[in-house]
Amino acid sequence: RLSPGPALLFVKTSQGKEEGRRFYACSACRDRKDCNFFQWEDEKVSETRLAAREEYNRNHQPSFTHRQNVDRYKNFVLLPLSKRRFCQECQQLLLPAEWEKHSDHQFLCDISTAQLKSPSQLLYPLENKKTNAQYLFAGRSCQFLLNLLIDLGFRRVLSVGTPRLHEMIQSKASQEDLSVRSLLLDIDFRYSQFYTEDEFCHYNMFNHHFFGGEAARETCKKFLHEENDERVIMVTDPPFGGLVEALASSFKKLMAMWKETEKEEMPMFWIFPYFFESRILDFFPSFSMMDYQVDYDNHALYKHGKTGRRQSPVRIFTNLAPSMIVLPEEEGHRFCSVCQRYVSSGNQHCEICNSCTSKDGRRWKHCVLCKKCVKPSWFHCNNCNCCTLQKHSCEKTDVGCFVCGKAGHKRSACPRLSRTRTRKGDLLRHDPADGSVFPFQDN
């Protein structure tokens, strides 16, 4: 693997201990199976290990540089259809001279111009379960996002980890006279085969690292510098397993590249699950969460079915005025004049909270004892003195753990669940079925 830039510093805490031992790990892969980079902060690394690491990095460089890929693309499009092949194993466009080398690989033939313009359909989605599951927007959501930002008057889009939005903008720009431009920043280097250095930068959003160095950084900066009143917006859809703190720090650096002044913030859409709302607001107090449910093509759980719809937990967070974000009425959204924003059909305005309180699209109910609205599936437990799931282990009684039934620990300490504690102490739960990550309290 290509080195993803500087590693991040983490803290390993063992049960009950406040102070943990600090270590460095890869910022792009948090699953040790995918990238074994690991080093204690206070550890001395031997010469042999350093040499081995360098050797590993040398052998894991991509076969072509971005520049070489751009030249290859130019030659590729000159080929007749019958000579345009794409190796599925190497995920690479092939020039005729290279066929031999890939003769026992599976490949696609007759790669059309339309296919070259939709690389996210041609490339298979990366499936690193914990950190980099490439969930691609469903057509409905991608079109909605694009129309929304055009209606809001934006003509330049910094697409950070949104290859499908980027490609929709690229094809729209070439079809219609409406000129919207996009620059894609993504860690997936396969995209360098389809875009020039002005359209794609190889970038790590966990540590704000431009693999292309100063030149790439300049490209990004120039793109963000508004000319002829072309307004810029940043749209990002990071992997959900990502650390909010690391992401926020990178996004602030991107914002700073847009304007050096701290007063104004670059307009932004951050697409992320609703249960990260408080974490995002910790870092960006000016943001609000929209009710729109973002759908994905290749995520069975997050699909917004036609009827009896399955709910998607993914939302748009933005620093634009919520009243400007018009959500589709044909999907049941309505405008709440008190809250001054569009809300989903199930989201009722609570007179006591004086707000449309549902986070997940279902109608929430107000609890007078908790003095707030709660999920419909919750009830008020007098033992715990708060609203919670019907099935729960009361904090006060000494029944066994809700997960494994054994006495002696609460479910939050149950060894049966695979858990991760982030640096800020958020307790996350991995869903082994699909690798997604949820806050522990969520249900």
Ligand SMILES: C[S@@+](CC[C@H](N)C(=O)[O-])C[C@H]1O[C@@H](n2cnc3c(N)ncnc32)[C@H](O)[C@@H]1O
């Ligand atoms: C959840 S997918 C979002 C894709 C988006 N919904 C679309 O259809 O355009 C996450 C995207 O972020 C990219 N990504 C993952 N880790 C990254 C990192 N550390 N830095 C930059 N991009 C990353 C992935 O390659 C992928 O394109």
Ligand SMILES: [Zn+2]
């Ligand atoms: Zn091959």
Ligand SMILES: [Zn+2]
């Ligand atoms: Zn309301």
Ligand SMILES: [Zn+2]
């Ligand atoms: Zn309420």
Ligand SMILES: [Zn+2]
């Ligand atoms: Zn309650």
Ligand SMILES: [Zn+2]
């Ligand atoms: Zn209880």
